[in-house]
Amino acid sequence: MDALLQQFFNFDIMMQASPIILRGFGMTLLLCLVVIPMGLLGGLAVALASLSPIRAVRWITIVFVDLFRAIPPLALLIFISAGLPFADIRISPFTAVCISFLLNNSAYYGEIYRSGIESIGSGQTDASRSTGLSATQTMAYVILPQAVRNVLPDLISNTVEVVKLTSLASVVAFAELLYAADMARSVTYNASPITFAAILYLIVLWPVVRLLSRLENKMQN
Amino acid sequence: MSYGDLEVLRGIDIDVVPSELVFIIGPSGSGKSTLLRCCNRLEEPDSGEIIVDGSSITAKGADLNAIRQRIGMVFQSFNLYPHLSAGGNVMLALRKVLGKPKAEARQIAEAALERVGLADKIDNYPNQLSGGQQQRAAIARALALEPKIMLFDEPTSALDPELVGDVLNVMAELKQAGMTMVVVSHEMRFAKAAADRVIFMDGGVIVEQGAPANLFANPQHQRTRDFVRQVEH
Amino acid sequence: MTQYERFLDTFFNPEVMANYFPKIVEGLLVTCQIAFLVVISGIVFGLALALLRSYRWTPVNLAIIFFVDMFRALPPLVLILILYFGLPNVGFTLSGYVVLWLVLTCVLAAFSEEIFWAGILSVDKGQWMASRSTGMSYTQTLLNVVMPQAIRLTIPPLTNRTIAITKNTALGMVIGVDELLNEATTAQAFSGNATPLMMGAIAYLILFVPVVYLGRYIEHRFAWRKV
Numbered sequence: 053m054d055a056l057l058q059q060f061f062n063f064d065i066m067m068q069a070s071p072i073i074l075r076g077f078g079m080t081l082l083l084c085l086v087v088i089p090m091g092l093l094g095g096l097a098v099a100l101a102s103l104s105p106i107r108a109v110r111w112i113t114i115v116f117v118d119l120f121r122a123i124p125p126l127a128l129l130i131f132i133s134a135g136l137p138f139a140d141i142r143i144s145p146f147t148a149v150c151i152s153f154l155l156n157n158s159a160y161y162g163e164i165y166r167s168g169i170e171s172i173g174s175g176q177t178d179a180s181r182s183t184g185l186s187a188t189q190t191m192a193y194v195i196l197p198q199a200v201r202n203v204l205p206d207l208i209s210n211t212v213e214v215v216k217l218t219s220l221a222s223v224v225a226f227a228e229l230l231y232a233a234d235m236a237r238s239v240t241y242n243a244s245p246i247t248f249a250a251i252l253y254l255i256v257l258w259p260v261v262r263l264l265s266r267l268e269n270k271m272q273n
Numbered sequence: 274m275s276y277g278d279l280e281v282l283r284g285i286d287i288d289v290v291p292s293e294l295v296f297i298i299g300p301s302g303s304g305k306s307t308l309l310r311c312c313n314r315l316e317e318p319d320s321g322e323i324i325v326d327g328s329s330i331t332a333k334g335a336d337l338n339a340i341r342q343r344i345g346m347v348f349q350s351f352n353l354y355p356h357l358s359a360g361g362n363v364m365l366a367l368r369k370v371l372g373k374p375k376a377e378a379r380q381i382a383e384a385a386l387e388r389v390g391l392a393d394k395i396d397n398y399p400n401q402l403s404g405g406q407q408q409r410a411a412i413a414r415a416l417a418l419e420p421k422i423m424l425f426d427e428p429t430s431a432l433d434p435e436l437v438g439d440v441l442n443v444m445a446e447l448k449q450a451g452m453t454m455v456v457v458s459h460e461m462r463f464a465k466a467a468a469d470r471v472i473f474m475d476g477g478v479i480v481e482q483g484a485p486a487n488l489f490a491n492p493q494h495q496r497t498r499d500f501v502r503q504v505e506h
Numbered sequence: 507m508t509q510y511e512r513f514l515d516t517f518f519n520p521e522v523m524a525n526y527f528p529k530i531v532e533g534l535l536v537t538c539q540i541a542f543l544v545v546i547s548g549i550v551f552g553l554a555l556a557l558l559r560s561y562r563w564t565p566v567n568l569a570i571i572f573f574v575d576m577f578r579a580l581p582p583l584v585l586i587l588i589l590y591f592g593l594p595n596v597g598f599t600l601s602g603y604v605v606l607w608l609v610l611t612c613v614l615a616a617f618s619e620e621i622f623w624a625g626i627l628s629v630d631k632g633q634w635m636a637s638r639s640t641g642m643s644y645t646q647t648l649l650n651v652v653m654p655q656a657i658r659l660t661i662p663p664l665t666n667r668t669i670a671i672t673k674n675t676a677l678g679m680v681i682g683v684d685e686l687l688n689e690a691t692t693a694q695a696f697s698g699n700a701t702p703l704m705m706g707a708i709a710y711l712i713l714f715v716p717v718v719y720l721g722r723y724i725e726h727r728f729a730w731r732k733v
Contacts, residue, residue: 055595055596055597056596059592059595059596060588060592118715118718118719118722119711119715121669121714121718122710122711122713122714122715122717122718123673123707123710123711123714124673124674124675124676124687124710124714125673125676126674126676126677126679126687127676127686127687127690127706127707127710130679130687130691130703131703131706131707134691134694134700134703135517135700135703135704138516138517138699138700139513139516139517139700212578212579213670216579216580216581216582217581218581219581219583219584220583222583223583223679223680230581230583230584230587234587237587237591241595242592242595243587243588243591243592243595246584246587246588246591246592247588247592249584250580250584250585250588253579253580253581253584254576254579254580257578257579257580258575258579260579261575261578261579262575264578265571265574265575265620268620268624269624269627310635313639315635315638315639338641338642338643339641340641341638341639341640341641342640342641343641344639345639346635346636346639346640348632348635348636350630350632352630352632352633352635352636353636354633354636354637354651354654354655355655356654356655356658365637365640365642365650365651366637366640366641366642369642369646369650370640370641370642370646411636414636414640415639415640418640418641
């Protein structure tokens with residue numbers, strides 16, 4: 053028992069590592085601030101394109117979405133960060149993370165928006181158009197607000213996934229929370245720094261997960 | 274057969290004799306459905322005793338599942354199992370509770386569905402049946418277990434008017450065959466024609482009871498008079 | 507060499523392809539194997555938890571909810587690193603393969619428990635009453651009446667979640683599991699050529715595009731069930 057505590061919950065080691073881990077935590081939050089809005093906007097673009105009146109646009113969107121839903125996010129990240137230099141394109145780990153997250157998250161958020169938009173009856177469009185609103189205005193002021201409300205739990209749930217996914221950036225040596233914790237782990241030969249990182253992830257995500265499961269159960273009843 | 278004190282509904286004391294059809298009426302929220310559900314302990318009474326066919330179902334350690342199988346219940350919303358055919362609905366408890374082999378269970382199901390006029394619907398799923406057919410299948414589901422008593426909780430309230438007759442006919446036939454029944458319903462004409470006794474409940478208590486002819490023609494209490502006048506017009 | 511030839515040589519080099527084809531296939535098979543094991547054990551475990559939860563024994567339920575919350579909130583890579591690097595130091599060594607399987611199983615179990623539980627809650631109370639009124643026990647009702655109805659509702663979200671979690675087999679690369687991504691990056695390092703990465707990407711598409719389509723189809727088929 054004591055060995056377990058020493059290995060996983062060693063308070064001294066956690067304190068020693070805390071400066072670099074907290075710096076990593078800051079980077080994770082920063083990364084979230086960049087990739088979440090990017091994914092939300094990219095997803096919206098994907099959703100609108102998937103409902104485009106032009107068939108070719110719809111088809112290209114479907115291929116895009118399925119492609120990036122089929123490739124594991126870590127594989128995508130590594131293909132981009134390790135593959136692009138071969139094409140003489142030099143990018144920083146941060147840029148590689150941003151590109152792969154944009155592609156992956158746009159596909160996922162896009163599917164969520166689309167199901168939200170499709171859940172709104174055509175009567176809403178009819179009513180809105182009959183009052184003289186344009187197609188774009190109808191989408192922006194009538195359809196989207198309702199659609200987003202309908203799929204809000206899914207959007208939040210996917211955002212939790214995105215925050216968790218930022219831990220993948222550690223694999224391409226972007227100095228976020230897990231990278232910092234794993235550095236500390238390899239220096240101290242002790243897993244406590246990663247436990248510390250886990251606690252920080254929990255502080256951010258546990259309340260959201262609680263909220264989500266309440267939302268989901270409420271929708272059932 | 275007696276229902277002792279049901280304190281949860283405040284001092285209710287009813288005896289139902291074999292082959293009797295007791296009809297319970299009253300405004301919504303008067304506790305009719307709760308009373309019915311207490312009779313097979315789908316609702317837990319706080320105190321009091323309920324005796325069915327000589328054995329107390331409120332006693333500690335009473336074998337509820339064995340008791341329930343002898344008390345048939347029919348619900349307002351049918352509650353047929355949507356994933357099973359009409360036959361499957363009837364057979365489930367026969368197989369799982371009574372442990373009957375499949376062939377025998379099917380025979381019993383056929384007979385029960387025949388009794389409610391649905392012999393040809395045995396393989397139809399609930400969503401392929403009309404509301405009236407669904408409710409008759411639900412009656413067959415209860416009947417197949419050969420209950421000593423049947424409880425009907427507003428069996429026709431969810432039905433379109435033209436489908437009510439079929440269900441009431443089945444209930445009338447059951448009465449003629451000597452089934453003991455407790456019915457919560459608003460079908461006053463059926464009460465007049467078939468009930469042995471009508472009980473008027475309001476606010477969780479029995480306000481008055483009597484033969485249907487007396488109670489409808491000559492109610493003793495103001496609340497009963499108001500209610501009877503309302504539903505008759 | 508023209509620009510185009512150089513591009514082909516870097517990303518679609520026939521020689522490199524021929525050299526590393528067996529390795530990539532081996533990696534693909536390992537990925538399939540872990541994915542299969544995770545799907546089976548994760549869903550069975552999740553279903554068991556949801557059934558257990560429906561009995562509403564408070565201490566058990568609190569434990570289940572805690573388990574589910576942990577595995578929903580923590581990044582799987584964090585859990586993988588903790589177990590893989592922490593356990594050997596307390597005298598308990600698990601191979602990367604087992605750690606990957608264990609963590610992904612628990613993650614899938616957590617998510618599928620939530621999905622099954624939502625399915626159980628969605629079944630109308632009247633179904634419980636009708637079944638209990640015919641003398642069926644709680645467990646008989648749960649298994650024969652409630653679950654068959656709940657399962658229908660859970661299939662679309664469960665499929666999508668399972669696909670998403672199965673793709674996490676790629677995380678095995680970080681702890682040296684010989685799965686597809688690991689084989690592809692190793693081959694890329696050895697050959698100094700990007701072709702193995704392309705092969706890896708194509709292998710992932712061959713594996714997961716049909717699955718994604720299956721998910722789409724299932725979602726469509728069960729769409730009428732959505733509220």
